[in-house]
Amino acid sequence: xxxxxxxxxxxxxxxxxxxxxxxxxxxxxxxxxxxxxxxxxxxxxxxxxxxxxxxxxxxxxxxxxxxxxxxxxxxxxxxxxxxxxxxxxxxxxxxxxxxxxxxxxxxxxxxxxxxxxxxxxx
Amino acid sequence: xxxxxxxxxxxxxxxxxxxxxxxxxxxxxxxxxxxxxxxxxxxxxxxxxxxxxxxxxxxxxxxxxxxxxxxxxxxxxxxxxxxxxxxxxxxxxxxxxxxxxxxxxxxxxxxxxxxxxxxxxxxxxxxxxxxxxxxxxxxxxxxxxxxxxxxxxxxxxxxxxxxxxxxxxxxxxxxxxxxxxxxxxxxxxxxxxxxxxxxxxxxxxxxxxxxxxxxxxxxxxxxxxxxxxxxxxxxxxxxxxxxxxxxxxxxxxxxxxxxxxxxxxxxxxxxxxxxxxxxxxxxxxxxxxxxxxxxxxxxxxxxxxxxxxxxxxxxxxxxxxxxxxxxxxxxxxxxxxxxxxxxxxxxxxxxxxxxxxxxxxxxxxxxxxxxxxxxxxxxxxxxxxxxxxxxxxxxxxxxxxxxxxxxxxxxxxxxxxxxxxxxxxxxxxxxxxxxxxxxxxxxxxxxxxxxxxxxxxxxxxxxxxxxxxxxxxxxxxxxxxxxxxxxxxxxxxxxxxxxxxxxxxxxxxxxxxxxxxxxxxxxxxxxxxxxxxxxxxxxxxxxxxxxxxxxxxxxxxxxxxxxxxxxxxxxxxxxxxxxxxxxxxxxxxxxxxxxxxxxxxxxxx
Numbered sequence: 138x139x140x141x142x143x144x145x146x147x148x149x150x151x152x153x154x155x156x157x158x159x160x161x162x163x164x165x166x167x168x169x170x171x172x173x174x175x176x177x178x179x180x181x182x183x184x185x186x187x188x189x190x191x192x193x194x195x196x197x198x199x200x201x202x203x204x205x206x207x208x209x210x211x212x213x214x215x216x217x218x219x220x221x222x223x224x225x226x227x228x229x230x231x232x233x234x235x236x237x238x239x240x241x242x243x244x245x246x247x248x249x250x251x252x253x254x255x256x257x258x259x
Numbered sequence: 260x261x262x263x264x265x266x267x268x269x270x271x272x273x274x275x276x277x278x279x280x281x282x283x284x285x286x287x288x289x290x291x292x293x294x295x296x297x298x299x300x301x302x303x304x305x306x307x308x309x310x311x312x313x314x315x316x317x318x319x320x321x322x323x324x325x326x327x328x329x330x331x332x333x334x335x336x337x338x339x340x341x342x343x344x345x346x347x348x349x350x351x352x353x354x355x356x357x358x359x360x361x362x363x364x365x366x367x368x369x370x371x372x373x374x375x376x377x378x379x380x381x382x383x384x385x386x387x388x389x390x391x392x393x394x395x396x397x398x399x400x401x402x403x404x405x406x407x408x409x410x411x412x413x414x415x416x417x418x419x420x421x422x423x424x425x426x427x428x429x430x431x432x433x434x435x436x437x438x439x440x441x442x443x444x445x446x447x448x449x450x451x452x453x454x455x456x457x458x459x460x461x462x463x464x465x466x467x468x469x470x471x472x473x474x475x476x477x478x479x480x481x482x483x484x485x486x487x488x489x490x491x492x493x494x495x496x497x498x499x500x501x502x503x504x505x506x507x508x509x510x511x512x513x514x515x516x517x518x519x520x521x522x523x524x525x526x527x528x529x530x531x532x533x534x535x536x537x538x539x540x541x542x543x544x545x546x547x548x549x550x551x552x553x554x555x556x557x558x559x560x561x562x563x564x565x566x567x568x569x570x571x572x573x574x575x576x577x578x579x580x581x582x583x584x585x586x587x588x589x590x591x592x593x594x595x596x597x598x599x600x601x602x603x604x605x606x607x608x609x610x611x612x613x614x615x616x617x618x619x620x621x622x623x624x625x626x627x628x629x630x631x632x633x634x635x636x637x638x639x640x641x642x643x644x645x646x647x648x649x650x651x652x653x654x655x656x657x658x659x660x661x662x663x664x665x666x667x668x669x670x671x672x673x674x675x676x677x678x679x680x681x682x683x684x685x686x687x688x689x690x691x692x693x694x695x696x697x698x699x700x701x702x703x704x705x706x707x708x709x710x711x712x713x714x715x716x717x718x719x720x721x722x723x724x725x726x727x728x729x730x731x732x733x734x735x736x737x738x739x740x741x742x743x744x745x746x747x748x749x750x751x752x753x754x755x756x757x758x759x760x761x762x763x764x765x766x767x768x769x770x771x772x773x774x775x776x777x778x779x780x781x782x783x784x785x786x787x788x789x790x791x792x793x794x795x796x797x798x799x800x801x802x803x804x805x806x807x808x809x810x811x812x813x814x815x816x817x818x819x820x821x822x823x824x825x826x827x828x829x830x831x832x833x834x835x836x837x838x839x840x841x842x843x844x845x846x847x848x849x850x851x852x853x854x855x856x857x858x859x860x861x862x863x864x
Contacts, residue, residue, distance in 0.1 A: 154439075162849055165842065166842045166843075166846045167842060174841070178432070181435050182435060184439070185439055192445055217442075217445065220393055220445075224438065227397060227401070227404075228400070231400065231403070234408060234427065235407075235424070238423055242417075246421065251840055251842055254421045255839035256417065256418060257839040258834075259559070259837055
């Protein structure tokens with residue numbers, strides 16, 4: 138019983154990550170508003186956070202700050218945290234840029250509906 | 260200085276970009292130009308130096324001196340080989356050209372364009388030189404963010420905004436895919452250094468490894484714009500400022516493919532070694548579809564920059580085929596093809612930019628017969644078009660010859676016909692533009708009602724009676740380099756050796772992790788170029804005929820009307836698929852990943 142439960146708990150972050158990725162994509166495909174679409178992109182991004190944290194997690198591990206715990210104590214992997222932080226910083230730039238473009242779309246094309254923003258085709 | 264040389268292609272442009280951003284409007288435009296040109300010249304010479312030095316073995320540079328201990332890499336490294344350094348050098352060169360070309364191009368005040376282009380350059384250099392997969396992702400995103408902003412640079416118009424949005428959203432999803440793959444690999448191996456990941460994966464090829472491979476590959480293939488991930492490319496190129504298009508088509512798209520090759524040979528080569536035939540078949544299929552769809556879509560365009568963009572898609576398909584051979588001959592050919600294509604396509608975009616500058620339009624039908632005023636642009640275009648068909652002595656020709664001979668040994672000799680087909684159609688499309696714009700041949704179709712999207716764009720410059728030397732000279736230089744690159748002595752041998760070095764996973768690991776001495780390679784004997792020469796001449800001849808047929812005077816044209824009607828009938832559904840709707844683009848992207856992933860899962864289990 139503990140095995141099944143433990144296995145499920147171990148898999149949970151990855152299952153949720155996969156779900157977030159797919160549901161975010163669904164939101165992007167069906168979106169009718171650029172800001173909503175960009176938020177769906179953030180949902181997809183959240184999936185990568187969860188994946189990285191899940192990868193670095195260790196059951197019973199302490200926070201990896203070795204100032205006040207003895208060396209050798211089991212700790213979660215700090216590298217994945219660094220990766221996630223970098224990911225957040227990089228993507229914050231991209232999202233800011235996207236939102237700025239959305240504002241410009243409203244001003245220049247008079248719409249934020251992807252259905253109306255289709256002068257490029259064929 | 261020598262110790263830090265490998266870091267400078269990233270550090271120098273970023274520093275100059277920061278300085279220019281800080282002083283923004285308080286600096287004279289010419290001084291900003293000079294600083295930016297100096298920074299890109301520095302990158303160019305540093306990368307060339309690195310390229311020649313790494314000819315004798317990998318140059319491994321550990322950031323902050325964090326060397327690996329007991330064969331385990333903790334720090335972040337640049338692992339520089341001739342192909343990576345060559346890609347960075349080529350990127351620096353194209354950025355230099357873009358800066359010179361744009362000296363009289365934008366009338367804007369401020370240094371934002373310089374800042375973005377320099378950040379773009381730093382990212383491309385880092386991307387080509389790095390030996391760490393997370394670092395690869397970060398540079399990928401920096402490159403993307405700068406590229407999105409450059410694409411939407413003309414914010415006062417609606418087109419660039421839409422193009423930049425399509426570009427940004429699809430490419431960001433690609434980046435998330437790649438990052439998820441990186442996360443899976445880290446979970447499996449606990450390493451981020453590519454040599455280390457490859458070493459600890461060894462021969463294992465379970466579901467997780469295959470999933471990571473598919474995610475990383477598809478993520479980078481979004482940037483490489485292969486079908487069905489290609490939709491963003493035509494939109495982005497049609498609206499981006501011309502000097503930026505040179506970089507998008509000339510090197511950025513190719514870097515997507517470079518990353519796939521780099522990751523394949525440093526990480527997955529051992530794991531997927533026994534599935535080489537299947538991997539080859541899958542990528543060749545995708546490449547052929549891309550090459551053919553790109554070529555036909557190219558021929559169907561009237562917006563000249565969009566036409567060139569589809570031609571790039573077609574040529575990326577060819578490049579993917581070359582990679583798919585997974586052989587050193589084809590990889591060497593690919594490297595030469597990228598250079599040859601980048602020079603020609605860059606010059607073609609610049610020539611289109613001259614048309615736009617001089618005549619205020621980029622619509623082939625609207626410009627009919629007006630090209631006589633812009634003879635320089637039209638004349639250059641004529642010579643550049645021939646290069647697309649792979650006629651000697653253009654750089655594309657030599658690359659194609661190497662790829663063909665390598666494919667023949669793998670029983671894929673039929674791909675040479677795909678190369679010819681794509682070359683003929685894309686060259687014919689550009690020749691048609693020259694015929695119509697310069698000579699005024701063909702029907703006057705401007706008023707015919709065609710269901711089409713944007714066919715033209717506004718001026719990027721204040722326009723002028725004359726084409727300044729800063730526009731004409733860079734274009735001519737690119738053309739001349741495209742023509743003469745074939746004559747560099749020993750080029751084929753050096754590139755073949757570089758390709759062997761690039762593909763040697765064991766030697767790469769030992770050099771990065773254990774400071775092992777590099778092995779030396781013996782390039783194979785040079786083969787005769789007679790058959791490729793004949794093939795190139797035939798392709799060019801057919802391209803001229805194809806362009807001529809379309810431009811025949813009205814009564815003579817009757818005979819082929821049925822034929823061209825048939826073609827546009829077939830093309831209709833394909834053109835409708837290119838809907839300009841970003842939701843559709845993302846749906847295609849998802850479907851593409853699912854199909855490619857499904858194929859790999861099917862073959863490897």
